[in-house]
Amino acid sequence: MKRVVITGAGVISPLGSGVRSLMEGIASGTSAVRYMEEWAGYCGMNSHVAAPAEMKDEKKIPRQCRRSMGRMSIFAAQAAEQALADSGIIISEVQPDRMGCIIGSTTGSAVSISKAFEIMLFQKDLSLLPSSMFFQCMSHSAAMNVAQYLGLTGYVMATSAACASSLQAVGTGYEIIASGRQDILLCGGADELHPSVTGSFDVVFATSVKYNQTPNKTPRPFDKDRDGLVCGEGSGILVLEEYEHALRRNAKIYAEITGYNTCGSGSHISQSEDKSIVQCISGTLKNAQISYEEIDYINAHATGTVQGDKEEAAAIKHIFGNTAPVSSLKGHIGHTLGASGAIELIAALHMMEKGVIYPTFNLDEIAPDCEGINHLMEPVEKEINTILKNCFAFGGINAALVCRKMK
Amino acid sequence: MNEQEIIDITNKVFEESFEIEKDRLKPEAHIFTDLGLDSLDIVDLVAALQKSFGVNIRNEEKVRNIRTLQDIYDFISTIKREGH
Structure with a gap:
């Protein structure tokens, strides 16, 4: 490969x-x-x-x-x-x-x-x-x-x-x-x-x-x-x-893509489901040959829906617990739909380059049904080597990607 | 409708629909080689001329012979005269 x-x-x-x-x-x-x-x-x-x-x-x-x-x-x-x-x-x-x-x-x-x-x-x-x-x-x-x-x-x-x-x-x-x-x-x-x-x-x-x-x-x-x-x-x-x-050609390299997975939920056309999100993320980590502890930042899909955010938080909690910092960029730019995965991945890569993670805009008080994961409420400066990007879609479609900084 | 009106309306179609500058719209200008239109543009040109002049020319055989802006002016002039 x-x-x-x-x-x-x-x-x-x-x-x-x-x-x-x-x-x-x-x-x-x-x-x-x-x-x-x-x-x-x-x-x-x-x-x-x-x-x-x-x-x-x-x-x-x-x-x-x-x-x-x-x-x-x-x-x-x-x-x-x-x-x-x-x-x-x-x-x-x-x-x-x-x-x-x-x-x-x-x-x-x-x-x-x-x-x-x-x-x-x-x-x-x-x-x-x-x-x-x-x-x-x-x-x-x-x-x-x-x-x-x-x-x-x-x-x-x-x-x-x-x-x-x-x-x-x-x-x-x-x-x-x-x-x-x-x-x-x-x-x-x-x-x-x-x-x-x-x-x-x-x-x-x-x-x-x-x-x-x-x-x-x-x-x-x-x-x-x-x-x-x-x-x-x-x-x-x-x-x-x-x-x-x-x-x-001596190109500038932002990151290496080391893992990817996509899957269907097989359960509902409009409601995402933690079980299939877990399957998708777990498959991505397996494809990247890394453990959950190696993820330094999760750029969540989290669009602000009552049902979807709860399911994603539950899935992240199941795999990562309270370890990897999590934020969503939808509070700043809304849900750019078919463009969101790429736009937010680009933003996450720049956070990795700068060594800073920006928090979820409009996250003032964590909802009880989204607790148990490492939500960012303030910007955090830290060395970021590996990121996970999530995307979920109507039709029960899940996708996740792992990128690693080039050393 | 006089000849100048036909020229003005036709040229306006080229300016608005095909973004071609006024000074390039010379009667002898070839609509493919000089003005850069292609086969898809001709479909839109016919639609725009139909709308601008209130005529139905989509199935006119003579459309196929149009090469220059002058050809369009003459063609519209004939169509208008014949009362299409």
């Missing part, structure tokens, strides 16, 4: 464009959540908060590449460009069939899908559909748009597993490079805000509804007053590279 390292990262997040904006926002305890005035017209929508990302500089992407991109694909293309620049890789210098991308999302562009159905259902005139509309709506829209924009000709794949999409992308990229089939893969995910997206959680009572007038107070992962998740948007892309390939 080949070794797989991370040599670049790019982010478009609710805290701004670039990894620096993301980390500055997290370090300063900034919330990107705001009241969504424009959603007031939706009958039956109880949650009116979200964490939008700013769309800017999109016209730097040539029109003929941009026309097939919905909002999330533009985020993905910009994050991929950042990641590529960060890695120092020049695509023309790479063997063309050995470099590709794996980028996941919940669906294609939610905004574009909505527009397409407005035409199909109300105007009933197919001649009004722009030629590129379908390309914005496809499930692999972000992956294929990034590949077309950058001219990638190796593997091009999309992992569509809702909120676990981007961590599955990174995990799948790790397995493909480890198997020797590719040298470099841009891996991550993208998703975008739309009333239908928040609505999908709202109808099953998973959104935050009590903080519409105080948006910075929600979501509240692991907190006693948590009342649901807040949707965000953006994209996170990491450059995964075969270790020897990275060494040959």
